[in-house]
Amino acid sequence: MEVAGLLFLSSGLYMGWSLGANDAANIFGAAVGTRMIPFRSAAVICAVFITLGAVISGAGAAEGLSRLGAVNTLAGAFVVSGAAATTVMWMTRVGLPVSTTQAIVGAIVGWNLYSGSPTDSTALSKIVGTWVYGPILGAAIAFVLFFVVRTVLRRVKVHLITLDKYTRFAMIFAGAFGAYSLGANNMANVVGVFVPVSPFRDFTFMGLTMTGVQQLFLVGGLATAVGVATYSKKVMMTIGAHLYKLSPITAIVVIVSTATVLFLFASEGLKLWLDSMGLPSFPLVPVSQSQAAVGSVIGVSLAKGGRNLNLVLLRHIFVGWVATPVAAAILCYVALFFMQNVFMQTVYR
Amino acid sequence: MRPRFEALGGIFTSRTKSLQLEMDRYFSLIDEGVLMLQEGIKRYLEDRVDEFELKSREIDVVEHEADKLRRQIKHRLYSEMLIPDSRGDVLGLLETLDNVLDDTKHVMQQFSIEKPQIPEFIREDFRELNEVTVKSVLELTLAVRAFFREVYRVTEHLDKVHFWEYEADKIEQRLKRAVFASEEIELLSERVHLRYFAGRLSRVADQAEDVAERLSVYAIKRHM
Incomplete structure (x- = not known):
C-alpha cells in the first residue's frame, strides 16, 4: 500500500478516534463514572467488541451509506471524512449535541454537491428516516424493557448487595453488546466512505481470508480503540455524573435499548431472516447512537x-438533525475546493 | 491486581453473601437491644430490679457488638467498593440506626444509675410508653430490611413508625401532665426527675422517626 493511501486514511482514523473518545463513553459512562467498573476493564471490553462488531457486521451499514454517494477518489474520501470529524469535534467543543452519523451524511451530501453527483433521494430519505425512527424505537424499547426489569426485580426480591453484583455483571454484558453494536453500525461512519477506494487488498493467512474491506474495518476499529484508551475516560466521568441520575439499573436499560437500536440497523443476519419470513426489515444504515440514547x-x-x-433533550435531537449535517456539508464543500485548487488533488472523477 | 478483581463485583466469591449476613445480624442486634429495653423496663416497673439489672448489662454487650459490626460493615463497603451509588445512604442509615441503639442503652443505664421512684398511678403510662417506643423501633428495622430487599414496601413500614412515634409523643405528654398535676408527688425535683425519664424513653421513638425520615428519602432515590 502506498504511503499516500495511509495519509489519506488518516482522516478516517481521526474519525475513529473521535468515535472511540465520545460514543464509546456513552456505553460505559454510567459504569465507569460511578466506579462500578474500573476504566481499564471497560476500555478493554469496549475496544475488543467495537472492533469485533466492525469486522463481523460493519459492512451492511457501510453499504447503506455508500448508496448515498460513492466518493470515488481517496483524496475525496479524505476530505469527506475529515470534514465530518472536524464538525463532530467542533460541535463537541462548543457543547452542541452531535452525532457522527449526521456529520458523515452531511459531508457526503457536500461531496455530491461539489462533484455534481446526484444525491440518491431514496437512500437519503431512508437514512434521514432512521434519524426519526432511531430515537422513537429507542424510546419504545426502553419503555418496555423498563417494565420488564422492574417486574422481575419485584418478583425476585434480591438484596441490595447482590443486586449490586448483578448490576455490574449486567453493565459488562450491556457494555459489550453496546460496543459490538456501535462497531457494527457506526464504523460505517468512520471508514464507510473509504470502502469504494480502499487501499487494502484481500489476503489469506492460514487458510483464512480477510477481505480488503474487513481490513479497513479492522483499522477503523483499532483507531476507535485508541480513542477509547486515550480520551474516553474524561468523557465517561462527565457522562457518569450526568446520566447516572437515572440509577444504575435504568442506565443499563438505556444502554441495552440503545445498543438494540444500533444492532437492528446493522445486522445483516437479522435482515435476511426477517426478509425470508416476509416481515418488514430494518434498512442497514448508520443511525445516531447518541440520539438513540436520548430516545431511550x-x-x-x-x-x-x-x-x-x-x-430540552428533544430540542437537542432536532438541533442534531439540522445543524450537524448542514455544518458538515458546508465544511466539506469548502474543504473540497481547497483540496482541488490549492493542493491539486483529484477529489472526484 | 487484587483490587481491580474485587472491583468487578466479587463475582467469583460469596463475599456479598457474608456482607448481607453481617447486615442482617446488625439489624437483629438493634431488635434485640430494643426488646431488652422492653423487658428491662417492664421488670423495673414490676420492682424486679435484679432482673432489670441483668437486662441492662446484656444491652451493653449487644450495643458493643453492634458497634463493632457497624465498623466492620463500613470498612467492607469501602474497601470492597460495593454499591457505590447507594453506599453513602447505607452508611448514613447504619450510623443513625446506631443512635437508636445508643439511646436505648442510655435509657437503661439511667434507670440503673438513678433508680427513679415511679408512683403507682403513672406506672401504666410508663408501661404503655415503653411498649409504643419499642414498636416504633421494631417497625423501623422492618422498613430498613425492606429497603434492602423490597424497596417499594418501605413506605408502609415507615407509616407505622410515624404512627407509633406520634403515639409515644401523646403518652409522654399525658404522663408529664399527670406528674405535674399530681399532689401525690410532693417534691419538684421528683417531678422533674420523672419528666426526664418520660422524655428519655420517648426520645428513642424520636430517633426512630429521624431514621425513618432519612430512609424515606433513600427509598425514593432507589426506586427505579
Whole structure:
C-alpha cells in the first residue's frame, strides 16, 4: 500500500478516534463514572467488541451509506471524512449535541454537491428516516424493557448487595453488546466512505481470508480503540455524573435499548431472516447512537410516568438533525475546493 | 491486581453473601437491644430490679457488638467498593440506626444509675410508653430490611413508625401532665426527675422517626 493511501486514511482514523473518545463513553459512562467498573476493564471490553462488531457486521451499514454517494477518489474520501470529524469535534467543543452519523451524511451530501453527483433521494430519505425512527424505537424499547426489569426485580426480591453484583455483571454484558453494536453500525461512519477506494487488498493467512474491506474495518476499529484508551475516560466521568441520575439499573436499560437500536440497523443476519419470513426489515444504515440514547432516556422517563421528562433533550435531537449535517456539508464543500485548487488533488472523477 | 478483581463485583466469591449476613445480624442486634429495653423496663416497673439489672448489662454487650459490626460493615463497603451509588445512604442509615441503639442503652443505664421512684398511678403510662417506643423501633428495622430487599414496601413500614412515634409523643405528654398535676408527688425535683425519664424513653421513638425520615428519602432515590 502506498504511503499516500495511509495519509489519506488518516482522516478516517481521526474519525475513529473521535468515535472511540465520545460514543464509546456513552456505553460505559454510567459504569465507569460511578466506579462500578474500573476504566481499564471497560476500555478493554469496549475496544475488543467495537472492533469485533466492525469486522463481523460493519459492512451492511457501510453499504447503506455508500448508496448515498460513492466518493470515488481517496483524496475525496479524505476530505469527506475529515470534514465530518472536524464538525463532530467542533460541535463537541462548543457543547452542541452531535452525532457522527449526521456529520458523515452531511459531508457526503457536500461531496455530491461539489462533484455534481446526484444525491440518491431514496437512500437519503431512508437514512434521514432512521434519524426519526432511531430515537422513537429507542424510546419504545426502553419503555418496555423498563417494565420488564422492574417486574422481575419485584418478583425476585434480591438484596441490595447482590443486586449490586448483578448490576455490574449486567453493565459488562450491556457494555459489550453496546460496543459490538456501535462497531457494527457506526464504523460505517468512520471508514464507510473509504470502502469504494480502499487501499487494502484481500489476503489469506492460514487458510483464512480477510477481505480488503474487513481490513479497513479492522483499522477503523483499532483507531476507535485508541480513542477509547486515550480520551474516553474524561468523557465517561462527565457522562457518569450526568446520566447516572437515572440509577444504575435504568442506565443499563438505556444502554441495552440503545445498543438494540444500533444492532437492528446493522445486522445483516437479522435482515435476511426477517426478509425470508416476509416481515418488514430494518434498512442497514448508520443511525445516531447518541440520539438513540436520548430516545431511550425519554422512554424510561415516560415509563416512570413522564414526571422527569426533560424536553430540552428533544430540542437537542432536532438541533442534531439540522445543524450537524448542514455544518458538515458546508465544511466539506469548502474543504473540497481547497483540496482541488490549492493542493491539486483529484477529489472526484 | 487484587483490587481491580474485587472491583468487578466479587463475582467469583460469596463475599456479598457474608456482607448481607453481617447486615442482617446488625439489624437483629438493634431488635434485640430494643426488646431488652422492653423487658428491662417492664421488670423495673414490676420492682424486679435484679432482673432489670441483668437486662441492662446484656444491652451493653449487644450495643458493643453492634458497634463493632457497624465498623466492620463500613470498612467492607469501602474497601470492597460495593454499591457505590447507594453506599453513602447505607452508611448514613447504619450510623443513625446506631443512635437508636445508643439511646436505648442510655435509657437503661439511667434507670440503673438513678433508680427513679415511679408512683403507682403513672406506672401504666410508663408501661404503655415503653411498649409504643419499642414498636416504633421494631417497625423501623422492618422498613430498613425492606429497603434492602423490597424497596417499594418501605413506605408502609415507615407509616407505622410515624404512627407509633406520634403515639409515644401523646403518652409522654399525658404522663408529664399527670406528674405535674399530681399532689401525690410532693417534691419538684421528683417531678422533674420523672419528666426526664418520660422524655428519655420517648426520645428513642424520636430517633426512630429521624431514621425513618432519612430512609424515606433513600427509598425514593432507589426506586427505579
